Amino acid sequence: MKGANVKGTRNGATVLCIGALLSLVVTTAAQEDDSLSIAAALAPRAEGLIVARCSVCHSADLIAQQRLPRARWETTIEKMKQWGAELSPDEADLLVRYLSARYHPGAPDQLPPLDAELRKAEPLTQETLAEGPVTGVAARGAGLFEHNCQACHGAEAMGGMGPKLVKNPILKHEDIFWETVLHGRGPMPAWDSVLSHQDIADIHAWLMTK
Amino acid sequence: MNMGEGRRSVSRRSWMKRLLAGLAAGLLVNRRPAAAKVEEEREGLRETGPLTVRVTRPFDAETPVREFTSFLTPNHRFFVRSHFGPPDEERISEANWRLRVDGLVERPAEFRLKDLHQMDAATITAVVQCSGNGRAFHRPKVPGVQWERGAVGNAQWTGVRLRDLLTRAGVKDQARHVQLQGADRPVVASVPLFIRSIPLEKALHPDTILAYEMNGRPLPLLHGAPLRVITPGWMADSCIKWLSGITVQAEEAKGYYMQTAYRVPAKPVEPTATTHVPSIPVEAMVVKSLVAAPEEGETVKVGPIMIQGVAWSGEAGVVKVEVSLDEGKSWEPARLVGEDHPYAWRQWQLAWKPAGAGTVTILCRATDARGDRQPATTPWNPSGFLWNGWDRVTVTVAGD
Numbered sequence: 297m298k299g300a301n302v303k304g305t306r307n308g309a310t311v312l313c314i315g316a317l318l319s320l321v322v323t324t325a326a327q328e329d330d331s332l333s334i335a336a337a338l339a340p341r342a343e344g345l346i347v348a349r350c351s352v353c354h355s356a357d358l359i360a361q362q363r364l365p366r367a368r369w370e371t372t373i374e375k376m377k378q379w380g381a382e383l384s385p386d387e388a389d390l391l392v393r394y395l396s397a398r399y400h401p402g403a404p405d406q407l408p409p410l411d412a413e414l415r416k417a418e419p420l421t422q423e424t425l426a427e428g429p430v431t432g433v434a435a436r437g438a439g440l441f442e443h444n445c446q447a448c449h450g451a452e453a454m455g456g457m458g459p460k461l462v463k464n465p466i467l468k469h470e471d472i473f474w475e476t477v478l479h480g481r482g483p484m485p486a487w488d489s490v491l492s493h494q495d496i497a498d499i500h501a502w503l504m505t506k
Numbered sequence: 507m508n509m510g511e512g513r514r515s516v517s518r519r520s521w522m523k524r525l526l527a528g529l530a531a532g533l534l535v536n537r538r539p540a541a542a543k544v545e546e547e548r549e550g551l552r553e554t555g556p557l558t559v560r561v562t563r564p565f566d567a568e569t570p571v572r573e574f575t576s577f578l579t580p581n582h583r584f585f586v587r588s589h590f591g592p593p594d595e596e597r598i599s600e601a602n603w604r605l606r607v608d609g610l611v612e613r614p615a616e617f618r619l620k621d622l623h624q625m626d627a628a629t630i631t632a633v634v635q636c637s638g639n640g641r642a643f644h645r646p647k648v649p650g651v652q653w654e655r656g657a658v659g660n661a662q663w664t665g666v667r668l669r670d671l672l673t674r675a676g677v678k679d680q681a682r683h684v685q686l687q688g689a690d691r692p693v694v695a696s697v698p699l700f701i702r703s704i705p706l707e708k709a710l711h712p713d714t715i716l717a718y719e720m721n722g723r724p725l726p727l728l729h730g731a732p733l734r735v736i737t738p739g740w741m742a743d744s745c746i747k748w749l750s751g752i753t754v755q756a757e758e759a760k761g762y763y764m765q766t767a768y769r770v771p772a773k774p775v776e777p778t779a780t781t782h783v784p785s786i787p788v789e790a791m792v793v794k795s796l797v798a799a800p801e802e803g804e805t806v807k808v809g810p811i812m813i814q815g816v817a818w819s820g821e822a823g824v825v826k827v828e829v830s831l832d833e834g835k836s837w838e839p840a841r842l843v844g845e846d847h848p849y850a851w852r853q854w855q856l857a858w859k860p861a862g863a864g865t866v867t868i869l870c871r872a873t874d875a876r877g878d879r880q881p882a883t884t885p886w887n888p889s890g891f892l893w894n895g896w897d898r899v900t901v902t903v904a905g906d
Contacts, residue, residue, distance in 0.1 A: 353693045355562035361652040372649055380696030401647055447694045457693050483563055 332408075335398030339410050342394035348490040349381050352447050359395065363403055366396035382443065430497040437502025440495050444487070453503055458484065462506040473500060557583065560651050564591035565728065568639075568656035574798035574816050577844055577853060578631075579659035581720050586728045587636050587657060589700045589763075593689040593748050595727070603732055605671075605716075609685070609753035612676030619718065619732050622666050628715050629664045632738040632849035633818045634745055637768060637788045640884070640893025646777050648890035655796055655897065660816070660851045663736045665717035668752075669710045677706070677754055684709035685759040686735055688748035702768070703759035704737060704744050708789075713738045713849065716749060738849035739820040741788050741892075743768045758787075770892060774885045790820030793880055794894040795827050795854070795872035805902045811858045813840070815897070818851035819874035826873040827854040834869055834882060834896065863905035869896045 346356050364372070369392050377383055383391065398407070441453065450456035466473050477496050480486035491499070557567035568585045596602060600619055608614040636657035638650050672684070685703040692699070708714055717736050718725050725731045730747025737744045743763075758764055769785035795817035800806050817824040823846070828837035844853040860866060871880035883895040 351563075353697065354564065357559075358561045358651065361560065362649055363647045364649055365646075368649060378696075379698070380694040457691075 331397040331400055335394055338390065338394040338397065342391055344489040345387055345391055347485050349383055351485045360399065362399050363401050364399060365401055366392065369396045430494045432497035432501025434501040434505045437498035440499050441502060444491065445499065453506060461503050467503055558656065560653065564588055566651050568653055569659055571655050571796055571798050572801050574796055575814055577660065578721055579661055581723060581726050581729065584659040584661060584729060585636065585657045588690060588747060590690040590692045592727050593691060597689050598732055598748055605733060605750060607671055607675045607752045609755050610678040610681040611754050612678065615675050622718060625666045625670055627664055628667050629662060630713055630715055630736060630738055630849060631660065631662045631847045632736055633658060633660050633851050634742045635791055637741040637743050637891045641890035643893055643895060644886055644890040648888060650890055661721050663715060663717035664719035665715045667712055668714045668716055669712060672709060680756045681754045682706050683755045683758050685753040685755055686746040686749060687751040688746050689750040690748050698762035700763050701759050701761050702744055702746060702764055703755065708737060740790055743788060770887045777886050788891050792892050792894045793819035793872050793874040793878045795870045795880060796897045797868055797870050797899040800899065800901050802899045805904050807904055808860050808862065811860065813856045813858050813868055814854065815870055816851040816853055817872035819878065822875040823848065824852045824872050825875050828871055829856050830869040831866055833867065860903040863903050865900060865902050867898060867900045869898055871896045
């Protein structure tokens with residue numbers, strides 16, 4: 297967040313100024329304990345991580361009711377990693393910063409909702425809508441499934457807390473399959489901020505081979 | 507996954523835009539008086555159902571305290587708490603479900619539900635309360651489901667005595683603890699199983715039962731069907747739902763939920779303490795009372811008001827409930843009414859004639875037969891267990 301990667305661009309000076317201003321604003325905001333704004337800034341990625349890594353086991357409302365100092369957020373996230381939450385060190389750090397900014401002990405019981413635009417989680421994937429239809433590659437799907445879906449749908453997609461997907465009729469109704477994966481259904485969270493269209497196509501292709 | 511540098515720089519511009527938007531949004535929301543809107547939303551939620559949902563999945567919900575004007579808490583309004591949610595219905599279907607009794611016993615055994623139905627039945631009316639009930643009132647705040655006042659209920663439980671099953675199996679001399687496990691499972695296998703144990707003497711107590719009925723109806727799925735442990739007088743963390751395994755052991759159960767969670771410091775600790783202190787498992791409930799009516803925020807008339815509520819304690823009867831209308835400076839005894847059972851809660855009432863219009867805070871506190879009395883606030887503990895501070899309800903007395 298320091299605007300350091302912009303030198304060499306034609307508007308570099310301007311951007312640097314904005315960057316500096318931004319840093320100043322961030323610092324001042326922090327000094328004024330306006331951690332809500334910092335939380336809002338981190339929200340797009342953090343909310344995506346919460347859907348992808350936390351809500352596999354529990355809904356996000358459990359997180360939103362906590363009011364904890366940073367040290368306790370750190371130990372909580374460490375505990376969740378030990379229990380199987382798939383978080384890289386960078387992701388864990390981002391979550392700690394976000395959670396301790398938004399849900400700190402001084403935060404009011406009733407927090408203002410995340411702004412509608414910010415609430416839409418920033419995709420963790422490189423996705424552009426202009427890509428057009430994608431063709432799934434089954435070989436890639438196996439690993440993606442294991443990483444993202446297996447916790448609920450079981451090893452080899454034979455079912456678990458979520459339904460068995462092997463030979464599941466939904467595989468033949470691709471529109472419903474995509475709708476469910478992208479936007480969620482019932483207890484299943486939406487995966488549109490986590491899986492790219494290519495990822496979903498790969499998983500679908502792999503499931504079709506089972 | 508897919509967290510390449512390329513994407514990061516692509517998104518940098520929108521990232522900055524969002525940061526600016528966020529700062530602006532932060533400034534805006536800070537200036538908007540949101541209290542009125544929040545209150546409206548809260549009222550709206552009240553209409554949507556009888557339980558106050560704390561966590562959607564796994565489903566954790568508490569009972570609105572106004573329900574506690576009745577002696578028994580109805581099944582569909584009884585608080586719900588579990589770590590992993592109910593097991594697959596198939597696992598606990600009549601055809602598949604078995605209760606296994608093993609460990610330090612002469613004759614390991616398996617029981618079907620119909621076997622249990624053929625044994626002598628016992629019925630106990632008992633309070634079941636989450637150890638974390640009232641966690642939201644601890645300061646500094648502690649992590650966990652932020653229960654307020656309603657993670658508690660009073661129901662009539664019918665089932666078999668755990669003692670009868672253990673006697674059939676033949677407990678060996680070395681046995682000291684009884685491990686209890688339900689059929690519920692975490693989503694991810696790396697999460698510790700919810701396994702608890704109770705000391706053998708509690709397991710052999712004639713009032714400790716395995717309940718298959720709740721308030722005269724088959725035990726509902728959310729409350730542990732087909733079988734749930736009831737340890738009267740003890741916190742609900744030993745009231746294992748969906749019970750499927752009983753293992754008699756020489757030691758306390760191993761694992762997170764016995765060795766780390768559901769424990770309190772053996773001696774009070776300061777919130778700032780960082781060193782590990784000796785701890786003991788949460789067992790008996792502490793003396794506690796609630797104001798069930800009038801409700802928090804209610805507007806009442808100047809005419810006589812019946813203040814009513816419930817009071818209970820773990821292993822001793824409630825002998826006194828007192829009400830204060832002046833922030834605890836003076837206390838007036840309430841009248842204990844209704845049914846009186848060893849492990850149930852006791853209802854109480856006090857007629858009050860407000861002096862005039864204005865805002866009044868009603869406090870209550872109970873005392874049990876051992877002389878334990880509810881404190882103004884409960885000693886802080888890192889997991890926020892056993893809250894039993896004075897209950898507090900603020901009402902508005904309307905003019906005329």
